[in-house]
Amino acid sequence: METTIKATNLTKSFGDFTAVDKLNFEVEKGEIFGFLGANGAGKTTAMKMLIGISKPSAGDAVVAGYQVSNQAELVKKNIGYMSQKFALYDDLNIKENIQFFGGIYGLDSKSIEVKYNRVVENLGLQDYAKQLVRSLPLGWKQKLAFSVALLHQPKIVFLDEPTGGVDPVTRRQFWELIYEAANQGTTIFVTTHYMDEAEYCDRISIMVEGEIKALDTPKVLKKEFGVSSLNDVFLKLAR
Amino acid sequence: MSLHINNISKSFKDLKAVKHISLEVKENELFGLIGPDGAGKTTLFRILASLLLPDEGSANVAGFDVIKDYKKLRKNIGYMPGKFSLYQDLTVEENLNFFATIFDTNIEENYDLIKDIYIQIEPFKKRKAGDLSGGMKQKLALSCALIHKPKVLFLDEPTTGVDPVSRKEFWDMLKKLQKKDITIFVSTPYMDEAALCDRIAFINQGEILQVDTPSAIVKNFAKExxxxxxxxxxxxxxxxxxxxxxxxxxxxxxxxxxxxxxxxxxxxxxxxxxxxxxxxxxxxxxxxxxxxxxxxxxxxx
Amino acid sequence: MKKFIGFVQKEFYHIFRDKRSLFILFGMPIAQILLFGFAISNEINNVDIAVLNKADDKNSIEIIENLQASKYFNVLEELQSEKEIEKAFQKGKIKAVVTFEKDFAKNLQRLQASKLQIITDATNPNIANTITNYINSILTKYSHISLKQNTSPELVGTESRMLFNPALESVYMFVPGVMTVILMLVSAMMTSISITREKEVGSMEILLVSPLKPITVIVGKVVPYIFLSIINATVIVLLSVFVFQMPIVGSLSWLALESILFIITSLSLGILISTLSSTQQTAMMISLMGLMLPTILLSGFIFPIESMPLPLQVISNIIPAKWFIIILKSIMLKGVGFGFFWKETLILLFMTFVFLSISIKKYKIRLA
CATH class of the missing domain: 3.30.70.100 (Alpha-Beta Plaits)
Known part of the structure; x- marks a missing residue:
């Protein structure tokens, strides 16, 4: 098995406050890894380090083959990122968004064209290609955003609370897309505090006060804590 | 009946946000409106809180018509919008005092009602609301919505974006409140919260799909x-x-x-x-x- | 009433906790006054002027000496006839000519208006204007000090003619202008932003659902800014008197009253803007583009209204700042009484009334 993320004593402090305390974990190629924690548990800080926009105070992580401490630019080139808050420009149409994001990842116009056609075809968006993204239903926007995050064929895609609040049917369609990408060998790293999102992951870690307090498959965790849902696992850990 | 909604519709330009909704909520009921983002939950809440006028239909909250009696209605309801809407630059205490004042009351008068909730944030009463964690903000917002002892409490997606621990605490608080003679009308996109309500209504694309107790909904479902x-x-x-x-x-x-x-x-x-x-x-x-x-x-x- | 006090208290919390708006509130007026003040006083140091003294008597000679003694002017030549004026300007060295009529001193003694004419090169109207202001202030001082007995400042009647731009007014411009701009900025922009902030954050929803009356919300928003604007106006007046030795000739109480009126006009404009916009950004844009620019450009603060093309002159009439600047000039510089600016006061009152009635009508008791 190939490891795509390996964190070693990854730490971040702000003054006296240690937001992320010596994280150690590995994520394998093609794995869907859920990164859970309550608000303020440090998961956003940890993810910022993993995607190369924040420097660790101590320790390091290797992401997509590069060290986040001193090869952040290479890390950024080899990962994709999608957050629920911002994913696409609302005032550009589908094609313009794809051209823009393809462009910033250094794709040439010919391959952008090829990818654009593929995305539009896969998602069945042919009739909407010229519409502003603003006018698309939320579920489609998210599927499109995910496809855009995959444009440059990154080894890892980081998803920040990707399906919160989406209707249940769309959410499942979205997860099918994620399964498909994982099946093709893309590693998926999902940060969330929605436990129902976590249930879909191959393995999950739960952060509490800057430390990883549990890390395993949802099934094992539920068994270990003797409860029927991840929500209960979470409640037990957080107390 | 504490809440009586009769054939309410509301459109924004060419978007039909709410389509012919009729609903009834009993006194002291904990009623859940369940549906995803964009289903029309917030629009319906705003109509019931007299913040929006319906295009057609009528509604009655705690005996007051949402169009004609809006002034009286506003004195008798508590409303907590989906977005955290308190003053971030005011402290916990200042926020609560402010909302007490504009509702012609003071913290002492209804302290009994908010005690269980407020006691958890009281240690931070000198802290600015903007510096509170998500769960604490929500408790403060709930305290502010309750400060004038409303008859009906409207909570629009109170648990969205809140971690599971705070969510659980929040629902426990609602259960306690219900015993204090308050009707609670709450919306949520989380299906797993349905079981915590007395009765629920499913809403999708502006339409009510079904209304019943959670257990009856499960029992009456025909498919395996x-x-x-x-x-x-x-x-x-x-x-x-x-x-x-x-x-x-x-x-x-x-x-x-x-x-x-x-x-x-x-x-x-x-x-x-x-x-x-x-x-x-x-x-x-x-x-x-x-x-x-x-x-x-x-x-x- | 308790509700109202609670509301005002909350507004003060907002204001004093927001460092940025505090800076705009108190830093900007001081910075602007100092900036304008020094920029202008630097501009006219040792300006070359010429005199045409047809009287050649005691008073006219004394005035010329006063001009020469000031650090602002240097009397370069004495002209012999009116014909030479044009020539002198064409040489480009002198910026202004001061002429005294034949019986200057005699007219002064007879308590009649004696004529003194200031002619400036108005190719740069601002400099021309400033020069006129300075000469005027020297004349005012002279008439105060030297002609004390039974005389009033009007005695030395000056008549300025702007060559190439004849009707430019001769007053000390920048203090009234800056004061107007700042009161407008603080009052209109800050109120509109503070109201739209509530809309944007969502707290307006809760205020609407509460039993607060619209009028309480509006007045509660306005009262704190009335106080702050009054403080600002006072700071500006103090700065201009003590730092720039600007004389305030007229009545201080009228100055205060008219300033309060203008503050209220601006506040009502701010409320109007906030009813039209739903985000702080729009409110800011409207305030800047729709208020600040016209106030600076069309009010006569920087560019004389009389030299504008006709359409702009017409538009300038709907700008409250124009009328307030006229009032300020009348009080601060001319020292005339209410009789001279009652018309402008009425216009401002009327504008305030219109803004407020539209705002109250437009203030929504519901969302959207």
Whole structure:
């Protein structure tokens, strides 16, 4: 098995406050890894380090083959990122968004064209290609955003609370897309505090006060804590 | 009746946000409006809180018409919008005092009502609301909405974006409040919160799909739901997607939920079909449908 | 009333906790006054002027000496006839000519208006204007000090003619202008932003659902800014008097009253803007583009209205700042009484009334 993320004593402090305390974990190629924690548990800080926009105070992580401490630019080139808050420009149409994001990842116009056609075809968006993204239903926007995050064929895609609040049917369609990408060998790293999102992951870690307090498959965790849902696992850990 | 909604509709330009909704909520009921983002929950809440005028239909809250008696109505309801809407640059105490003042009351007068909630944030009363954690903000917002002892409390997606621990605490608080003579009308996109309400209404694309107690909704659901575990959810989904008898087929965490298009069938048939297609470790099990199964089925129709 | 006090208290919390708006509130007026003040006083140091003294008597000679003694002017030549004025300007060295009529001193003694004419090169109207202001202030001082007995400042009647731009007014411009701009900025922009902030954050929803009356919300928003604007106006007046030795000739109480009126006009404009916009950004844009620019450009603060093309002159009439600047000039520089600016006061009152009635009508008791 190939490891795509390996964190070693990854730490971040702000003054006296240690937001992320010596994280150690590995994520394998093609794995869907859920990164859970309550608000303020440090998961956003940890993810910022993993995607190369924040420097660790101590320790390091290797992401997509590069060290986040001193090869952040290479890390950024080899990962994709999608957050629920911002994913696409609302005032550009589908094609313009794809051209823009393809462009910033250094794709040439010919391959952008090829990818654009593929995305539009896969998602069945042919009739909407010229519409502003603003006018698309939320579920489609998210599927499109995910496809855009995959444009440059990154080894890892980081998803920040990707399906919160989406209707249940769309959410499942979205997860099918994620399964498909994982099946093709893309590693998926999902940060969330929605436990129902976590249930879909191959393995999950739960952060509490800057430390990883549990890390395993949802099934094992539920068994270990003797409860029927991840929500209960979470409640037990957080107390 | 504490809440009486009669054939309410509301459009924004060409978007029909709420379509002919009728609902009744009893006194002291904890009523849940359940549906995804964009289903029309917030629009309905704003109409009921007299913040929006309906295009047609009428509604009555605590005996006051939402259009004609809006002034009286506003004195008798508590409203907590979806977005945290308190003053971030004011401290906990200043926020609470402010809302008490504009409702002609003071913290002492109704302290009994908010005590259980406020006591948890009281240690931070000198802290600015903007510096509170999500769960604490929510408790403060709830305290502010309750400070004038409203008859009906409207909570628009109070638990969105809040971690599971705070969510649980929040629902516990609502249960306690209910005993203090307050009708609670709450909306949520989380299907798993449905079971915590006395009665629920499913809402999708501006329409009410069903109204009943959570247990009755589950009991009356006509279709059988099969839970399937295999070695690969992704492959199983694809196989079942092409299966001739598949009615619906959705991933549910580590397993998937399957409904058959036939009225009568043997779950083992499906197991066999999956195994024939090369899927391993197949386990099938007839389960009690989850609220989410039912919502998805209803919203398909 | 308790509700109202609670509301005002909350507004003060907002204001004093927001460092940025505090800076705009108190830093900007001081910075602007100092900036304008020094920029202008630097501009006219040792400006070359010429005199045409047809009287050649005691008073006219004294005035010329006063001009020469000031650090602002240097009397370069004495002209002999009016014909030479044009020539002198064409040489480009001198910026202004001061002429005294034949019986200057005699007219002064007879308590009659004696004529003194200031002619400036108005190719740069701003400099021309400033020069006129300075000469005027020297004349004012002279008439105060030297002609004390039974005389009033009007005695030395000056008549300025702007060559190439004849009707430019001769007053000390920048203090009234800056004061107007700042009161407008603080009052209109800050109120409109503070109201739209509530809309944007969502707290307006809760205020609407509460039993607060619209009028309480509006007045509660306005009262704190009335106080702050009054403080600002006072700071500006103090700065201009003590730092720039600007004389305030007229009545201080009228100055205060008219300033309060203008503050209220601006506040009502701010409320109007906030009813039209739903985000702080729009409110800011409207305030800047729709208020600040016209106030600076069309009010006569920087560019004389009389030299504008006709359409702009017409538009300038709907700008409250124009009328307030006229009032300020009348009080601060001319020292005339209410009789001279009652018309402008009425216009401002009327504008305030219109803004407020539209705002109250437009203030929504509901969302959207």
């Amino acid at each position: 739901v099969i839970n399937i575990r295999t070695n690969s959810i992704y492959k199983s989904l694809q196989v079942l997607g092409k299966y001739q008898y598949t009615h619906s087929n959705y991933p549910f965490g580590e397993s998937l939920h399957y409904m058959d298009s036939r009225d009568d069938f043997d779950p083992n048939e499906i197991k066999k079909h999956l195994e024939d297609e090369g899927i391993e470790d197949v386990e099938v099990q007839l389960i009690t449908p989850e609220i989410e199964d039912i919502f998805m089925e209803l919203s398909r129709e």
